[in-house]
Amino acid sequence: MRGAFGGQGRRPPWGTLGPGALSPRFKGVGWAEVLLLALAAPAWGVPPALFTADQAASGANKYAASCKLCHGKKLEGRTGPALTGPNFASAKAHFTVKDVFVFMATAMPAPQPGSLPKDDYADIMAFLLQQNGYPAGPARLTAAAAQAADVPLLYQGAPSQTAAR
Amino acid sequence: MHPSSRAALASRTSLAAFALLASGAARALPATAPALPAYAPVTDGRLAAAAGDDGWLMYRHDYGSTGYSKLDQITLANVAGLKQVWDYKSDFDQGHEAPPMVNGDYMFVTTPKDEVHAFQASTGKPLWTYKHDLSSAGLKTVCCDVVNRGVALYGNNVYLATLDNYVVALNAADGKTVWKRQIMPPDLGGAMTLAPLVVKGRVIVGISGGEYGLRGSVRAFDAATGNPLWVTYTIPGPKEMGGRTWPKGDAYKTGGGGTWLTGTYDADTDTLFWGVGNPAPWLATLRPGDNLWSDSVIAMNPETGKIKWGYQYTPHDTWDYDGTNETVATDINYNGTEHKALVTASRNGWFYAIDRETGKLIYAQRFASATSVTGPDSTGKMQTNPALRPAVGREVFTCPSFLGGKNWWPIAVDPQTHYAYVPTMHTCMTIKGVPPVPYKPGLAFLDEGFNVMRDPAHPHEWGSVQAIDLNTGKQAWRFGSALPWNDGMLATAGGLVFSGSADGHLYAFDARTGAVKWKSPEMTSGIIGVPATWKVGNKQYLGIWAGWGGATPIWGGDMAKDPAVANLPTGGHFYVFSL
Secondary structure (H helix, E strand, C coil): CCHHHCCCCCCCCCCCCCHHHCCHHHCCCCHHHHHHHHHHCCCCCCCCCCECHHHHHHHHHHHHHHCHHHHCCCCCCCCCCCCCCCCCCCHHHCCEHHHHHHHHHHHCCCCCCCCCCHHHHHHHHHHHHHHCCCCECCCCCCHHHHHHCCCECCCCCCCCCCCCC | CCCCCEEECCCCCCCHHHHHCCCCCCCCCCCCCCCCCCCCCECHHHHHCHHHCCCECCCCCCCCCCCEECCCCCCCCCHHHCEEEEEEECCCCCCCCCCCEEECCEEEEECCCCEEEEEECCCCCEEEEEECCCCCCCCCCCCCCCCCCCCEEEECEEEEECCCCEEEEEECCCCCEEEEEECCCCCCCCECCCCCEEECCEEEEECECHHHCCCCEEEEEECCCCCEEEEEECCCCCCCCCHHHCCCCCHHHHCECCCCCCCEEECCCCEEEEEECCECCCCHHHCCCCCCCCCEEEEECCCCCCEEEEEECCCCCCCCCCECCCCEEEEEEECCEEEEEEEEECCCCEEEEEECCCCCEEEEEECCCCCCEEEECCCCCEEECHHHCCEECEEEEECCCCCCCCCCCCCEEECCCCEEEEEEECEEEEEEECCCCCCCCCCCCCCEEEEEEECCCCCCCCEEEEEEECCCCEEEEEEEECCCCCCCCEEECCCEEEEECCCCCEEEEECCCCCEEEECCCCCCCCCCCCEEEEECCEEEEEEEECCCCHHHHHCHHHHHCHHHHCCCCCCEEEEEEC
């Protein structure tokens, strides 16, 4: 399950806090920044890179086609809940990537649950992770990996990419 | 008071929308609106006599939940002369389901996401607005749109039940918070969308959450203080009545049984009736037994919450046939015998008359295509078709769909025609079990996949309005609709039945024949807002929200994807009419 844990081969929490433990995106960041990150983000460390930037972009298109109507153009929520932000991926909820992925792949989209190809769900999951501040990395998120990912889902702050088109 | 739960003067009126109405002529508010008299407290006596009040004092008008008004100024002969008096546009594009509650010249109406707007009922002059603070709620366990179905009135207060599980008391005169109390945190399964009911100084509410494994409950609070008085769980523990209808162990703790629509009160027997929703998870193979009191009506003592009896519409449900639909207290004559009855059009496609003193079945008749539930046995217990039960790896096609022969859209019962008016949905579904996922708070607990499809018996209609003769349970007239008909009913002593269509028109039917006597000009959205009527001075008014949404566009499968449904305009817009 390499993809599930960002290639770090380790269950969360993701190593000790410090530059050496950071995913590639954060390489070159010093201790001061790490401390700031630790204060701004939950105390359990830095999230792994679970998906690629291209995959998240593809997921954004699939989100727009199948999810946007209820969850909003910018995942802000409409008739369905917001899918980004502290109220979605909250510490209180104890959601893991697996929880949300399995829920999505079996119960969504609500009019015809489970009707999308598995890979589409993985791409949409990549987009959700990105929109909750998770970093992109070198490896795609596969459906099998997402289905097994015990990685906590916790909002990390605003994403660096733009929202759904 | 929470800093951001504030009462503020509503700041705008909405006049531009008049131009969108086909009838054309725009009207401004009268330059000198009549002065607003002091607010008249809503006493126990007034609630008990609500059937004769000029206002609309509770969700279904009166304790019997009749949806019938004795007002008769608007008649078969003059209904075609109805004109718009005032209107108001909300800030939301989700479903607007609430009827306005009216006491004297004061009106209180809610929007999606728990705003309460107070108006002068006759003129639309804004009085105050309450915006409930939902900033720390994820609304993750709100299954079917972020709706609210209205307030309750008692004393000098207005009561609201919220999506983050607060019961809030507001001062009717200025909207300031008198008290509020949270039943449970949001996002762990529970949410509230119903209008509370006040009986004997108790504010009574129910909770949604059957899709998330929440164990349902009915709860009462002291109307003056907010102190909790009793809690009755709808899914019994092992040693309670019905406890043996669940598997041994903890299944009952996540057994569902939501209570998400307003109950009915019968003063004669001092009984509170409340509908109970689907069992959880949806897939029944995971919880052997009848699973009381899911899909039932329960009769309770309003002072203690103690359950006297229950009647189950769908034993061991696996099709999401909630038993939450409103029950109406009415007297019937069936096969020559008088009965004090409770009637309801259930999600499972059957119309029931139940003895409201004993809970015994009087009759059950199909009012929509119904194959999953096959009818009562000789003891009155409903039977189901085992061949139409889904399992993991087994998909079935059955009727109605889980959206029901009727969903939450309330019926009306007219004592003049002795008919029930029933908004009806014509859908079936494929449904199958999927590999079970263990229960986790805040996530869906279904373990089924499904698709809502057309009912082969009605290939061109998603909905209809029908009249059912209460003495027989048989259809008296029917009005078919290509679009779904997701709106509640209002019957009046003027010989009329009012209901809004997804096509954006408010219809007035001849209560006896079903002939359309009037259609409003097209509103700016489809209608799911329950119509209400009231009288101020010498004039009878009608009020209704347009504002398409609710469960149909979310869960409606082929129906939701039908371009005629998918392209319905949205946006909340409240309209008031009079002669």
